Amino acid sequence: MILDNKIPAGPLEDKWTNYKAKVPLVSPSNKRNLEVIIIGTGLAGASAAASLAEMGYKVKTFCFQDSPRRAHSIAAQGGINAAKNYQNDGDSTYRLFYDTIKGGDYRAREANVYRLAEVSASIIDQCVAQGVPFAREYGGTLDNRSFGGVQVSRTFYARGQTGQQLLLGAYSALSRQISKGNVQMFNRHEMLDIVKIDGKARGVIVRNLVTGEYQRHFGHAVVLATGGYGNVYYLSTNAMGSNVTASWKAHKKGAMFANPSYTQIHPTCIPVSGEYQSKLTLMSESLRNDGRIWVPLKKGDKRRPIDIPEEERDYYLERRYPAFGNLVPRDVASRAAKERCDAGYGVGSTGLAVFLDFEDSIKRLGKEVVASRYGNLFEMYQKITGEDPYKMPMRIFPAVHYTMGGLWVDYDLMTTVPGLYAIGECNFSDHGANRLGASALMQGLADGYFVLPYTIGKYLSDDIRTPAISTEDEQFEKAEKEAKNRVNKLLNNNGNRSVESFHRELGKVVWDHCGMSRNKNDLEKAIETIKDLKAEFWTNVSVPGEENVINPELAKAGRVADFIELGELMMRDALARDESCGGHFREEHQTDEGEALRDDTNFAFTSAWEFSGEKTPPKLNKETLEFENVQLTQRSYK
Amino acid sequence: MENLNLKLKIWRQSSPNDKGAFVSYDVSGLNTHMSFLEMLDVLNEKLVVTGDDPVAFDHDCREGICGMCSMVINGKPHGPQKGTTTCQLHMRHFKDGDTVTIEPWRAKPFPVLKDLIVDRSSFDRIIQSGGYISVNTGSAPDGNSLPISKEIAEDAFDAAACIGCGACVAACKNASASLFVSAKVSQLSLLPQGQPEREERVKNMVSKMDEEGFGHCTNTGACEAECPKEISLEYIRKLNWEYHRSNIKG
Numbered sequence: 001m002i003l004d005n006k007i008p009a010g011p012l013e014d015k016w017t018n019y020k021a022k023v024p025l026v027s028p029s030n031k032r033n034l035e036v037i038i039i040g041t042g043l044a045g046a047s048a049a050a051s052l053a054e055m056g057y058k059v060k061t062f063c064f065q066d067s068p069r070r071a072h073s074i075a076a077q078g079g080i081n082a083a084k085n086y087q088n089d090g091d092s093t094y095r096l097f098y099d100t101i102k103g104g105d106y107r108a109r110e111a112n113v114y115r116l117a118e119v120s121a122s123i124i125d126q127c128v129a130q131g132v133p134f135a136r137e138y139g140g141t142l143d144n145r146s147f148g149g150v151q152v153s154r155t156f157y158a159r160g161q162t163g164q165q166l167l168l169g170a171y172s173a174l175s176r177q178i179s180k181g182n183v184q185m186f187n188r189h190e191m192l193d194i195v196k197i198d199g200k201a202r203g204v205i206v207r208n209l210v211t212g213e214y215q216r217h218f219g220h221a222v223v224l225a226t227g228g229y230g231n232v233y234y235l236s237t238n239a240m241g242s243n244v245t246a247s248w249k250a251h252k253k254g255a256m257f258a259n260p261s262y263t264q265i266h267p268t269c270i271p272v273s274g275e276y277q278s279k280l281t282l283m284s285e286s287l288r289n290d291g292r293i294w295v296p297l298k299k300g301d302k303r304r305p306i307d308i309p310e311e312e313r314d315y316y317l318e319r320r321y322p323a324f325g326n327l328v329p330r331d332v333a334s335r336a337a338k339e340r341c342d343a344g345y346g347v348g349s350t351g352l353a354v355f356l357d358f359e360d361s362i363k364r365l366g367k368e369v370v371a372s373r374y375g376n377l378f379e380m381y382q383k384i385t386g387e388d389p390y391k392m393p394m395r396i397f398p399a400v401h402y403t404m405g406g407l408w409v410d411y412d413l414m415t416t417v418p419g420l421y422a423i424g425e426c427n428f429s430d431h432g433a434n435r436l437g438a439s440a441l442m443q444g445l446a447d448g449y450f451v452l453p454y455t456i457g458k459y460l461s462d463d464i465r466t467p468a469i470s471t472e473d474e475q476f477e478k479a480e481k482e483a484k485n486r487v488n489k490l491l492n493n494n495g496n497r498s499v500e501s502f503h504r505e506l507g508k509v510v511w512d513h514c515g516m517s518r519n520k521n522d523l524e525k526a527i528e529t530i531k532d533l534k535a536e537f538w539t540n541v542s543v544p545g546e547e548n549v550i551n552p553e554l555a556k557a558g559r560v561a562d563f564i565e566l567g568e569l570m571m572r573d574a575l576a577r578d579e580s581c582g583g584h585f586r587e588e589h590q591t592d593e594g595e596a597l598r599d600d601t602n603f604a605f606t607s608a609w610e611f612s613g614e615k616t617p618p619k620l621n622k623e624t625l626e627f628e629n630v631q632l633t634q635r636s637y638k
Numbered sequence: 639m640e641n642l643n644l645k646l647k648i649w650r651q652s653s654p655n656d657k658g659a660f661v662s663y664d665v666s667g668l669n670t671h672m673s674f675l676e677m678l679d680v681l682n683e684k685l686v687v688t689g690d691d692p693v694a695f696d697h698d699c700r701e702g703i704c705g706m707c708s709m710v711i712n713g714k715p716h717g718p719q720k721g722t723t724t725c726q727l728h729m730r731h732f733k734d735g736d737t738v739t740i741e742p743w744r745a746k747p748f749p750v751l752k753d754l755i756v757d758r759s760s761f762d763r764i765i766q767s768g769g770y771i772s773v774n775t776g777s778a779p780d781g782n783s784l785p786i787s788k789e790i791a792e793d794a795f796d797a798a799a800c801i802g803c804g805a806c807v808a809a810c811k812n813a814s815a816s817l818f819v820s821a822k823v824s825q826l827s828l829l830p831q832g833q834p835e836r837e838e839r840v841k842n843m844v845s846k847m848d849e850e851g852f853g854h855c856t857n858t859g860a861c862e863a864e865c866p867k868e869i870s871l872e873y874i875r876k877l878n879w880e881y882h883r884s885n886i887k888g
Binding site for chain 1: 652653669671672673675676679680683685686687689690691692694696697698699700701702703704705706719721722726728730751752755757758759761762765766767769770771772773774775776777778779780781782784785786787788791792794795798799801802825826829831832
């Protein structure tokens with residue numbers, strides 16, 4: 001299959017402007033008759049639903065939680081980037097574009113990233129107008145801070161709860177459209193399949209998680225805004241319900257999956273404390289503005305950190321990367337922590353942790369200023385660990401946080417299934433092989449508020465003569481039957497292992513072989529291990545309870561089954577990419593200093609995997625990445 | 639890390655129409671680093687393996703911010719720790735041999751769906767009645783064109799920190815949603831962007847709250863005491879002021 005990324009012609013900085021000027025429009029009277037289905041209500045889904053409804057389309061929106069306000073965007077802490085240059089520190093659209101391309105280790109598409117940088121400023125305006133209480137200076141203007149991988153202050157924030165405030169802004173815009181009857185909202189509903197008619201996405205099968213009822217919904221177009229798949233690792237900073245099911249079903253219906261192995265391991269999370277652990281908690285990257293990361297110079301030093309004198313500490317990020325210091329990008333910081341711990345310098349009961357120390361900042365700024373910047377994060381740390389970070393350095397370790405990979409989309413954010421779009425974290429488009437901090441919120445809102453509402457018009461303008469298709473159509477019938485069969489199979493399997501035990505086992509395989517470092521041998525073995533795990537799952541999983549009541553185990557079983565299949569694809573992707581780039585670190589490809597070594601001659605492409613049936617291995621398609629505006633260099637933060 | 643053994647008394651109710659009852663469970667081999675929900679995970683995994691129906695409860699982010707977890711622990715919404723959601727409550731606050739009672743939110747506008755899960759869509763409908771600023775995508779002026787003093791921005795933020803969990807309602811003997819409504823009304827009426835709809839908003843949200851069956855506020859302060867985000871009772875005072883002001887303004 002030939003991948004057409006539909007990037008408009010013309011100079012980089014004019015592409016989006018020209019696109020908007022020429023994109024076909026849909027008249028108001030036609031919009032009323034066009035129905036759009038949106039799955040997921042995080043930043044991308046809620047902002048898209050609100051915007052499309054404001055424009056006059058008929059929108060149906062679905063989320064698995066009890067309210068659209070619960071989507072996991074809510075947990076983002078640190079901030080949102082925008083090229084406003086309010087700080088007069090030399091920021092610009094081009095610089096945000098450049099930082100993002102470089103931060104992504106030259107594995108993202110120039111045109112998409114430039115557009116993202118271009119619309120970033122409008123996002124801030126929109127959110128301020130909605131009443132998002134961003135941090136302000138005494139003069140009343142918006143405040144900024146710095147994040148990893150950049151040398152300007154372009155991050156807007158609302159204490160350590162930026163995601164919450166932005167999501168509640170989008171949720172309020174969505175609520176307004178619900179009250180006007182422009183959006184029909186379905187809480188506690190889970191998408192189980194995409195319905196394709198004559199090659200186009202025309203609807204979905206969903207299951208009501210309270211009553212177990214199956215429903216068929218028609219849409220002229222279907223938009224997935226279902227977030228990332230970090231929970232394939234079992235332990236991650238994702239919410240417990242975050243899953244890959246919608247994306248995976250789309251993949252099986254013909255949507256290609258791009259760069260599945262590009263995952264972000266975030267350097268500053270609270271370390272794992274035991275087998276029972278259900279999730280990991282992030283400590284915002286913003287902490288690296290004022291916190292210093294170190295380990296003892298002596299191996300296995302068991303003294304309390306405050307008893308270790310300055311000259312016996314190794315501030316390894318400042319030592320290795322003097323230009324960026326503690327603010328190197330996430331992939332670099334995570335690997336550096338792993339390197340120290342593997343070498344035996346790690347701290348804490350497991351030896352898998354490093355210190356994040358605020359002593360100097362408290363001396364320099366006073367406890368009050370530090371508290372005003374990070375108070376809620378310090379409290380959260382104390383609640384979880386029982387230790388006071390004002391007195392004792394935090395212990396942190398990298399954890400799975402974000403997935404740069406996702407459904408392949410073109411410039412219009414359309415997948416390889418006509419009429420099926422993917423926005424926000426569930427697509428692959430903007431972050432290359434590593435995402436910069438505070439760019440996820442930016443991308444989710446850019447896609448939902450400012451990109452999709454234009455690009456979807458191009459498709460729908462061709463569809464004004466298509467009347468609503470009856471959900472009695474045989475394709476709806478077939479998809480519903482398949483979804484039901486699968487649920488019945490899970491419920492009547494009579495195995496003797498819990499869903500949770502399979503998820504835990506899968507997570508360990510994926511973390512060990514497709515985590516912070518990867519190699520050919522392990523990946524090849526892991527593919528076989530996961531195949532066996534899949535077979536074992538379908539013969540031995542036990543799902544209790546019934547179909548027609550709330551049954552969280554049943555919902556989880558369906559999700560874990562999809563994660564297992566995704567896990568195998570991730571291994572294949574990591575194996576095929578025989579180079580290191582960003583978060584993808586192949587041990588065979590590193591510099592003498594242990595930095596990721598790219599191979600631009602052979603791997604400057606996006607991997608787009610095509611589902612080829614249950615018994616046949618997936619097919620790898622390549623989209624060549626053309627760099628016309630930036631020069632590819634080895635990423636250096638020294 | 640210490641070992642813990644607990645006796646749990648958990649509310650089990652198979653469906654909205656079932657009468658429901660407490661059922662006792664012994665759980666052993668817990669440790670003090672676990673979160674409260676991880677403790678329930680241990681129980682549930684045990685129940686699954688023996689073919690029993692696991693305890694249904696709402697939860698998602700497990701970081702204290704999504705507002706989905708919702709249980710009354712030993713008579714207190716979100717349990718004994720001040721300013722802490724259930725998911726952020728850790729077992730180090732319990733002692734070996736303790737009996738722990740776990741119930742759903744109990745309030746008429748939050749009907750029980752199953753076990754510890756309740757339906758809080760009434761909160762969504764309150765927000766839909768006016769908890770927003772009417773601004774369409776693309777029509778916003780530059781973010782810095784409207785300076786807002788740090789003090790006002792911080793005050794608005796304190797109100798906006800509400801996670802919509804409903805603990806305030808569960809704590810209130812009248813099942814009033816005043817703290818929840820006051821947080822949104824205060825956030826938006828403090829900010830200059832919220833002025834054009836200020837009067838309409840408070841009227842609509844208060845009347846929706848009544849229509850959904852929430853009770854009236856009698857100033858006991860139980861909501862503030864149990865709020866995991868420590869939203870101040872001061873905002874209810876502000877809600878009342880905003881409400882009267884809207885009547886005077888007509």
